[in-house]
Amino acid sequence: MALEYFPALRHFLRRVCWFSQSPPSRPAIPLRLNLSFCTNCLLSSKSTSPISKVLKPRATSKENYTFFLNKDERFAEPVGAVHDLCRVQNTSTIAAIVTSLGGPPGAVGIVRLSGPSAVDIASRVFRPTRKRKKITWQPISHVVEHGMVLDTDGNVIDEVLVVPMLAPRSYTREDVIELQCHGSEVCLRRVLRTCLEAGARLAEPGEFTLRAFLNGRLDLSQAENVGRLITAKSVAAADAALAGIQGGFSSLVRSLRIQCIELLTEIEARLDFDDEMPPLDLNLLMDKIHTMSQEVQDALETANYDKLLQSGLQIAIVGRPNVGKSSLLNAWCKVCCKVITFPEK
Numbered sequence: 387m388a389l390e391y392f393p394a395l396r397h398f399l400r401r402v403c404w405f406s407q408s409p410p411s412r413p414a415i416p417l418r419l420n421l422s423f424c425t426n427c428l429l430s431s432k433s434t435s436p437i438s439k440v441l442k443p444r445a446t447s448k449e450n451y452t453f454f455l456n457k458d459e460r461f462a463e464p465v466g467a468v469h470d471l472c473r474v475q476n477t478s479t480i481a482a483i484v485t486s487l488g489g490p491p492g493a494v495g496i497v498r499l500s501g502p503s504a505v506d507i508a509s510r511v512f513r514p515t516r517k518r519k520k521i522t523w524q525p526i527s528h529v530v531e532h533g534m535v536l537d538t539d540g541n542v543i544d545e546v547l548v549v550p551m552l553a554p555r556s557y558t559r560e561d562v563i564e565l566q567c568h569g570s571e572v573c574l575r576r577v578l579r580t581c582l583e584a585g586a587r588l589a590e591p592g593e594f595t596l597r598a599f600l601n602g603r604l605d606l607s608q609a610e611n612v613g614r615l616i617t618a619k620s621v622a623a624a625d626a627a628l629a630g631i632q633g634g635f636s637s638l639v640r641s642l643r644i645q646c647i648e649l650l651t652e653i654e655a656r657l658d659f660d661d662e663m664p665p666l667d668l669n670l671l672m673d674k675i676h677t678m679s680q681e682v683q684d685a686l687e688t689a690n691y692d693k694l695l696q697s698g699l700q701i702a703i704v705g706r707p708n709v710g711k712s713s714l715l716n717a718w719c720k721v722c723c724k725v726i727t728f729p730e731k
Contacts, residue, residue: 479503480589480597481581483574484564492569497577499586500594504561505550510584511535511577512548512565525550525563535565537580544573558594559601607635614696623695638685645678 479501485492499507509523514533525531527550535543547566556562565581567573582588590596592613599609611630618624630636652671656663703711 477502478587479507479585480593481507481578481586482589482594483578484594485569485574487571487574491571495567495569495571495574497565497567497574497581498594499563499565499581500556500558500560500589500597501586502561503585504563505552507581507584507586508548508550508563508565511537511580512546514548525552527552527555535567535577535580537576538583543576543580544568546577557603558597559603560597604631605636607639608633611635617696619698620695626692626695635685638681642678642681645674649674649678 479499481497481499483495484498485495505525508525512523512533513536514523514531516531516533525548529550531548531550533546533548535546537543544567549564549566551557551562551564553559553561565577567577578588595604595609595612598604599606604612608631611627615624615627615631618627649671652666656666703715705711
């Protein structure tokens with residue numbers, strides 16, 4: 387998603403480069419660039435609107451090169467039913483099984499709670515083994531406790547370890563409680579059902595990462611790379627996604643944003659205070675623009691490589707019988723594979 391804005395940034399750099407040059411054949415046109423266009427539209431990783439919706443010319447005249455930014459619909463003031471939905475999502479506590487299901491059962495499975503009532507819901511279903519004077523369970527952040535999960539009738543469902551991670555030191559920057567149960571799907575679903583009966587809401591797919599993004603724990607690029615890391619099919623794809631989570635792409639965007647702000651500051655300052663400032667060094671300005679343009683071009687060229695890392699390549703080994711196709715495949719895989727051959731027509 388964030389790569390969608392690089393073509394617009396490249397267009398902006400070319401526009402600045404075009405204005406910086408002064409060929410005799412081109413008539414003098416006043417330079418009018420809106421600072422909010424670059425700082426809020428081109429280089430903001432929070433916007434998810436397509437470029438065609440974000441970037442619009444204010445007038446059809448060729449002499450007007452001013453652009454304006456449409457308000458991002460995600461951060462607009464919600465009204466009516468949308469406002470009620472946003473309020474429910476922000477105040478509700480969600481729960482879900484965050485370990486894989488469907489395959490062979492593992493030794494441990496995790497049920498996660500996140501939201502303002504996570505501690506209250508966990509205290510209703512969890513009973514610590516260690517006896518305390520206080521009746522209600524008061525967790526200590528990042529301190530593991532052993533105990534039992536009880537259903538609404540007081541029956542023991544499973545023996546668990548509870549890991550409380552109180553806000554803001556958690557993945558979602560909310561109160562997070564993780565119940566580490568036995569890995570059986572039956573145990574996990576029983577614990578999850580008990581949490582839902584205690585007041586939690588079943589989380590939508592990816593909602594924990596969505597809350598981390600909305601609460602500022604992750605930016606858009608990092609949130610996307612979380613999904614890529616989960617679905618990675620190769621070591622190279624996992625390494626690329628992990629680098630994105632650690633802020634590799636985000637640091638590039640921040641660097642370009644800072645350089646663009648400095649560039650616009652230099653230009654607009656001389657438009658307003660031309661008599662009070664030294665003349666603009668066009669050579670230095672052009673060097674900065676070319677450097678930024680090259681960084682944008684390099685980032686765009688890596689997009690296709692990232693897609694190949696995620697989807698992989700389909701390769702066909704074609705040849706006559708008994709020429710070594712199977713041996714080549716076995717050498718690549720380092721195991722003995724069965725090869726399907728099709729007779730020639």
